[in-house]
Amino acid sequence: MNTTTATDVPQLEAIGLGKSYGDKEVLRDLAFKADRGEFVCIVGPSGTGKTTLLRCLARLIEPTSGEVRVDGRVVTEPPAEVSVVFQDYSRSLMPWMRVDANIALPLRRYRLDRAERDARVAEALEQVGLAGNGRLYPWEMSGGMQQRAAIARSLAYRPEVLIMDEPFASVDAQTRADLEDLMLSIRDRLGVTIVLVTHDIDEAVYLADQVVVLFGRPASVAATIPVPLGPDRDQLTTKARPDYLELRERIHKMIMRASAGSTAAN
Numbered sequence: 001m002n003t004t005t006a007t008d009v010p011q012l013e014a015i016g017l018g019k020s021y022g023d024k025e026v027l028r029d030l031a032f033k034a035d036r037g038e039f040v041c042i043v044g045p046s047g048t049g050k051t052t053l054l055r056c057l058a059r060l061i062e063p064t065s066g067e068v069r070v071d072g073r074v075v076t077e078p079p080a081e082v083s084v085v086f087q088d089y090s091r092s093l094m095p096w097m098r099v100d101a102n103i104a105l106p107l108r109r110y111r112l113d114r115a116e117r118d119a120r121v122a123e124a125l126e127q128v129g130l131a132g133n134g135r136l137y138p139w140e141m142s143g144g145m146q147q148r149a150a151i152a153r154s155l156a157y158r159p160e161v162l163i164m165d166e167p168f169a170s171v172d173a174q175t176r177a178d179l180e181d182l183m184l185s186i187r188d189r190l191g192v193t194i195v196l197v198t199h200d201i202d203e204a205v206y207l208a209d210q211v212v213v214l215f216g217r218p219a220s221v222a223a224t225i226p227v228p229l230g231p232d233r234d235q236l237t238t239k240a241r242p243d244y245l246e247l248r249e250r251i252h253k254m255i256m257r258a259s260a261g262s263t264a265a266n
């Protein structure tokens with residue numbers, strides 16, 4: 001008897017995923033899954049293939065083998081349910097367009113009427129704490145505000161999955177903490193599934209429901225580590241918890257061992 005129900009189907013899944021660039025095999029037989037509303041962080045040594053994995057998951061590039069599924073459906077092009085936020089907000093926002101026009105730009109493909117489009121832009125600005133700032137140009141905003149605007153642009157699609165590649169690497173520590181908390185609150189308020197690559201293990205443990213550790217050349221998933229810290233996280237108290245510190249240390253050691261092993265092998 002088949003007991004699978006709709007809720008058993010992962011929202012985003014990779015099965016037997018492989019990717020080579022020419023002769024260079026970067027990913028091999030990789031399995032990944034994120035359930036609906038889950039926050040998954042991907043970590044791993046530099047150059048392992050984290051960005052390559054994200055680009056395959058978003059179908060921005062074609063895997064060499066295996067498949068990507070969204071809600072159980074095999075996808076062969078960028079799925080409408082998935083939106084991507086890159087690290088470099090200065091390249092994702094058009095400097096000559098006001099922020100509201102930047103956010104509206106990718107909505108063109110949906111052929112919304114103007115009132116609906118304006119409502120979506122206002123809603124997205126509100127969701128990232130930028131209500132009332134839509135008439136600014138990106139260059140009139142701080143780095144943190146620009147990254148919020150880039151996130152708003154992704155949310156205006158009303159995606160089910162948000163894929164983020166090192167989204168906070170270019171901002172200062174306080175702004176980074178604010179943006180981390182923004183992402184937790186967006187996940188809680190909107191129920192969106194978030195898959196985020198970071199070099200920062202503290203950030204990964206703070207944000208994630210599960211941390212996926214990639215390593216190997218070619219890379220695959222070395223460990224999937226559940227983070228049972230509960231839904232209410234706080235920069236000060238969560239990061240002082242013994243279970244937070246224990247997880248952080250465990251992942252650090254795992255990556256250090258992997259990096260040492262791959263250096264020795266090279």
Ligand SMILES: Nc1ncnc2c1ncn2[C@@H]1O[C@H](COP(=O)(O)OP(=O)(O)OP(=O)(O)O)[C@@H](O)[C@H]1O
Binds near residue numbers: 026047048051
């Ligand atoms: N378009 C490409 N063509 C050829 N090789 C590529 C391409 N993109 C990435 N690579 C190579 O694939 C490997 C994995 O790169 P990728 O950027 O996915 O790793 P990463 O884990 O995200 O790296 P980092 O931690 O430095 O951001 C690297 O050796 C990289 O040089």
